[in-house]
Structure formats: structure tokens, C-alpha cells
Amino acid sequence: MSAAEGVADATSTAGASDDTAGAIPETDVLVIGAGAAGAAVAWSLARRGVQVVCLEQGDWIDDADIPKAHRDWEVRGRHYWNASPGKRRGPADYPVTNLGENPVDVYMYSAVGGSAVGYGGHFWRLMPSDFKTRSLDGFGVDWPIDYEDLVPYYEINEQQMGVSGLAGDPTAPDRHDLALPPVPIGTIGNKWIDGFEKLGWYYWAQSQAILSVDHKGRTACVNRGFCAFGCPSGALSLPSNTYWPEALDAGAHLVTSARVREVTIDDDGHADGAVYYDADGVVRTIRAKTVVICGNGIGTPRLLLMSTSERFPDGLANSSGQVGRNFLPHVQTMVIAHFPERTDADRGAWGGTVSSRHFYETDPDNDHLRGFAMVAMRGYSPLNTALQTAPWGEGHHAALEHHLNHEATIWVCGDDEPEAHNRVELDWDDLDAFGLPGVKTYYTLSENSKKLGAHGIQRATELAYAAGADSVRVLGFDSILGWHLLGTARMGSDPTDSVVDADHQAHDVPGLFIVDGSSFATGAAVNPTHTIQALALRAADRIWELRHAE
Helix, strand or coil, X not given: CCHHHCCCCCCCCXXXXXXXXXXXXXXXXXXXXXXXXXXXXXXXXXXXXXXXXEECCCXXXXXXXXXXXXXXXXXXXXXXXXXXXXXXXXXXXXXXXXXXXCCEEECCCCCCCHHHHHCCCECCCCCHHHHCHHXXXXXXXXXXXXXXXXXXXXXXXXXXXXXXXCCCCCCCCCCXXXXXXXXXXXXXXXXXXXXXXXXXXXXXXXXXXXXXXCECCEXXXXXXXXXXXXXXXXXXCCCCCCHHHHHHHCCCEEECCCEEEEEEECCCCCEEEEEEECCCCCEEEXXXXXXXXXXXXXXXXXXXXXXXXXXXXXXXXXXXXCCCCCCECCEEEEEEEECCCCCCCCCCCCCCCEEECCCCCCCCCCCCCCCEEEEECCXXXXXXXXXXXXXXXXXXXXXXXXXCCCEEEEEEEECCCCCCCCEEEEEEEEECCCCCEEEEEECCCCHHHHHHHHHHHHHHXXXXXXXXXXXXXXXXXXXXXECCCECXXXXXXXXXXXXXXXXXXECCCCCEEECCHHHCCCCCCCCCHHHHHHHHHHHHHHHHHHHHHC
């Protein structure tokens, strides 16, 4: 893979995939997508002796393509590593057009490891209330599972990924100690703690999928910072350096540069495989007893809607009309604080300081339902700081010197109610290199989300000044940050208003499982990767149990 082709991974495993697997005509379980969910499913099943083949549209990432391994890492990060497929336009991408009153700047990667290759490693569990927001608050819909159903899988994932953090959070249920101690919070972490304590607000050490100490053959974080630009040391825990090596050792096959055109069904309506283009553009068919789609909240509805037939003219598993609906990107923004003294923002894990769910639950005194998390972090990278604060011309250097390494950010992430008009649709006017449709996303903030977002900005601004900031600027909601792509094939008990059941099996299609962020019933107000993987591990158990019940 060349640098121009896309994204990177902290551990080069090029060649670990089974290129001959393209010729495999059938398998027990076919997994589509090698990201956070696909890796966990493949790992869990392959270790039990199940024959697993995974088709991944992207490729492995070579160490040489990690931006942070180069002096011009920020320039690289804005081009071939850009989180937005519309800006990156790599050969593994497909067109994405973002519309609506508040368009989402969709961030996703096609690569082994999926969108996690460009994440910062924030690793939250959901709260028990997140699964019952309709019953508790009249908000959204209830999940058909509870927090307790995921606890054993959260625990497995924390050990497997190598999560650093601190048990004992007084706002969360009891839990075992995390795999590793917290990553260092640095100078700015102590400032944020001062702010929280002045205001009397709760805070806690941020859990990170970043190694604070050596773990399972990988070395600890060396504090290079700005983790989303890649981690040359391999301390950032990714599906590609945790789950995939073990899954491949256990016998799983991973076929890269495999662009799936449709999921197929047999005469009885049972999922039985997929049609895809291999690395040479040859159309291939693979049969499977079970098909698991792990394509994220954009790619999964795209594939389902492309998989039409006489039985499913509106798209596979879409009798409810809910495929692509209820798009949940979270109510996200950044409040950026300027401090008179240096913040050492360039040292340490970008998100690895302290965080708070002080305003997470519904409060009857608020004018909105549900709440938000605040993650008090380090500041932006030099080029991003310059582009935001120091226009070219006279005064450029003075402005940059004023802001650079004197800033820190508070990321606000609010709960987002599922609404049918927020959606993902096929775009037949903008095709990929194989003639397959791109997608259009439509998103508009609800009145509740607008009020919740305004409240989050207000509280984050208070925190910034309490921590010693002398000025604050806000990114706002134009456009919506698009890291979290959820809800577009949601889980539920009623086949008329959901796509999959509590086991992630499609209501309409036996043998078809949908396991990624698209299956979220509601979005909660924290980063979803940990929960996506916990759900995937649970779904793998259900697939195993169903196979042995036959």
C-alpha cells in the first residue's frame, strides 16, 4: 500500500492476510469489514475452531505510511490520512455527500482496523441508564438488552485491547481494575483538575486504549501526542495490533481490497454469502452459513440497501423501512481554552487527562432531556492551531506564538435522540470506481440537541475559566463532528421499527448478523468503540450458541 492510498496502522502486518483466500468458495462464517467489530467477531469465533473469512475493502497499513513517523506529519494528516473520505478520496473509499440543516462531516477509514486507525483511544463504557432512556426519561427508545448483559464482554475487551485507566469511578457501576494504570495527565491535566475542584464538579481519570506500561509484547506510550495521526510506537491499541494477529494465528482468513457488492440469500431467504470485487477487479462469490456485516453506521446501511432482490426490493433486512434511518453522530463540539502559561499540549496522549459525566443524566432543572460528557484534553496540533488562529500575512507569527502550546480543549459529547429523518441513503449520481453508489447523509439537530449542545458549551466554558484560562473560543456545530456513526440498523424487539434483534440477527433474514455502531438503539454520550467491541464479542457468543442449537 502506498502513502497515497489512505490510512495507517501502528503495527505493520502487511502480508499477514491470506491472499489466497479470494479463491475460497465457501466458509462457515463470513465477516464483512475488518474494523473494531469485525476483528472481535473473527477473533472470538476462530479461537473456537470456526472457519472464518473476513472481506475488507481497504488494506493493511505499512509503518511507513503513519504520518507521525515523518516530520511533515500534519501535512500528511490532512491529505492521505484525512479522516473524511470526501477529502481523502483514496482508492478504497466511496463518495459521501453530507446534507441537512446541520451536515455531518463524516469521518471513517477503509483499512484493516477500520475507523479506529485514526481514533484517539478514548475508551468508555456506557452507563446503565443509556440502555433505558425511553423508560427513564421519555427519550429515544429502549435497547432490548441491559448494561449487565455487556459487563463480561467489556471486561474481555479491556484485557484484550490493553486499556489504561482507574477503577472506582463513583458515577459508574462497580468494575474490576482496568488492565493498566492511567496514562500520565501532564501539566494541563492538573489545571483541569483545579478547575473541576473549584466548581465542585466530579471528574475522573480518562480511560484510554493506550498502553501506560508494556503489555502483551507492545511497548508503553512515549508521549508523542496527537494520537489520531498514528502511533509509531504501537502503544495505541488498535484492532490490527490486538485482535487481528491472534485471529489470524487461530486460523481466520482476511482478504483485503475486497469490495462487497451485495449480500446474497438462498431460496428460503437465508443469508448465504456475498458477491465482491477482489484486488484485481474480478467478481467473486463466496458462500457462508452465517454472514456478519461490520461496515459501520454508513457502510452497513449502504451494503444492505445495495442488496436488493425480488424478496427484498427496498434493500436487505429492510421490511421495517428503518435501514439507514435514525442516524446518530452525537452532539459534538470543542471548547478551546487559552492559558497565559504553557500547557505542554504536545506531550502525552491527546485525550488522556481527566473527564466528567457530571451533567450526563437527565436533570429536571434543564430545558433538555439527557446530558453530555466533558473530556478535558490537551490542545490542538501546530498546523491546526495556525489554521484556526493565525491567518497568513502580517501578524501571523505573533498570533501563532500567542496560541501555540498555550491552549487546551474540552470536548463536549451529548446524547442524540434517534429521529427517522436523520438518515443515510444511496447516491446513484456519485459512484465509486466500480460503479457502485456512494451515499448521502442527512442530519438536522433537534431542538433538544440544540439546547443540550448549548448547555454543554456553557459548562465547558465555565470549566475553562475556572482552570485559569484567559479566553475561550468555540468550534460550534457547523459542521457536526462525524467520528461516531451510529443507529442506522438499530437493535430492537419489534421487527416493525428495528432491523436486528437482541442477538444482532436481522429480523427479516435468518443467518444475517449486523454487528457495528449501526445496531445502537440510542447513542449515549460517550465514544462508542468499546461498546461496539463488547457487542461484537457478545454477538459472536450468540452465533456460536445458535450454531450448536441447530
